[in-house]
Amino acid sequence: MKINLAAISMAAVLSTSSWAQAPVTSVGGSGSVNDRLAELERAFNARSQAQIDQQRQLNGLQQEVSELRGLLEEQSYRLEQVIERQRAILAAQQDAAQQPAPAPAAPQPSGAQNGGQAQGGASAPAAAPAGNDEQAAYDNAVNLVLQDKDYDAAIPAFARFITQYPQSTYVPNAHYWLGQLLFTQKRFDQAKAQFARVVEAYPGSNKRADSILKLGLIAKEQGDAGLARQYYEQVLREYGNSGAARLAQENLNSL
Structure with a gap:
């Protein structure tokens, strides 16, 4: 998954631009002191609200980047785990191939052979691979x-x-x-x-x-x-x- 940092950066630039264009009314004109103070207060409130909106947008972008980076790191970690497991399997196969072939077993009476199978010898089902439940839970x-x-x-x-x-x-x-x-x-x-x-x-x-x-x-x-x-x-x-x-x-x- 590729994080589109360019798009996120553009969003931040646009939000900053909108903040910069927040309306500021001139307060140097004629009128009473109270009127000019009211205009100044409105201008200040408009700029403050723009700053608040910008900060909210930036916080949202930072959270999104954090989640995307976490997803990327998680996928990379899982890939590393898969590679390590494959290496372990390959090493085990190579070790097995280098071992000398076992000598053929001595013939056993039919009763003994049947008894061995009844006791869970070669005919017993193989155990499930370890770690399946752990991986599924995670x-x-x-x-x-x-x-x-x-x-x-x-x-x-x-x-x-x-x-x-x-x-x-x-x-x-x-x-x-x-x-x-x-x-x-x-x-x-x-x-x-x-x-x-x-x-x-x-x-x-x-x-x-x-x-x-x-x-x-x-x-x-x-x-x-x-x-x-x-x-x-x-x-x-x-x-x-x-x-x-x-x-x-x-x-x-x-x-």
């Missing part, structure tokens, strides 16, 4: 976010996945998505716990940089600009060339 939770947009259902789905599959390679991603959903609902303390879990317990996760960034955004929302600055600077220090670092710099500039 895919279901992700699809609730990316396809169905059912965020209320996605929160318990990710929480159940973490509980049921604590050793899964998808657990750090599940913590991140859970934090993202809680952040969207402004449940900042709960979201902070999920992002902090990614940062502290999974140093190699591809969601760690974004999790640090989100901790900074939460600190800003909770009125702690100093802590927010620390998190933004940590992103820049540890992930200087990432998309999260660019967002961290923008938020740092706005403090």
Whole structure:
């Protein structure tokens, strides 16, 4: 999935242009002081409303970019998992091919052969591949976010996945998505716990940089600009060339 950043940038430019054209009535004409003050107040209110509308549009664009980037990262992560599984299968096949052929088994009486099959020998059905339920559970939770947009259902789905599959390679991603959903609902303390879990317990996760960034955004929302600055600077220090670092710099500039 290709993120159309050009279209998003154009939307931001257009919204800025509309803000710049907000009506400003001249207040230097004739009339009483009260009339001129009223004109000035109307001009100020018009410009303030334009600024509010612009900020709302920018916030919406940032949220859309965040979701699209999350989808792209999720697809890349799944592709990496598929490639790793294929490599493991290929390596196992190569090892098996290099093993010497086993010696033929000694003939067994017919009763023994039948008994062996009755006890679940070669005739027993093969076990289902491991991990199918885990993959299905994770895919279901992700699809609730990316396809169905059912965020209320996605929160318990990710929480159940973490509980049921604590050793899964998808657990750090599940913590991140859970934090993202809680952040969207402004449940900042709960979201902070999920992002902090990614940062502290999974140093190699591809969601760690974004999790640090989100901790900074939460600190800003909770009125702690100093802590927010620390998190933004940590992103820049540890992930200087990432998309999260660019967002961290923008938020740092706005403090």
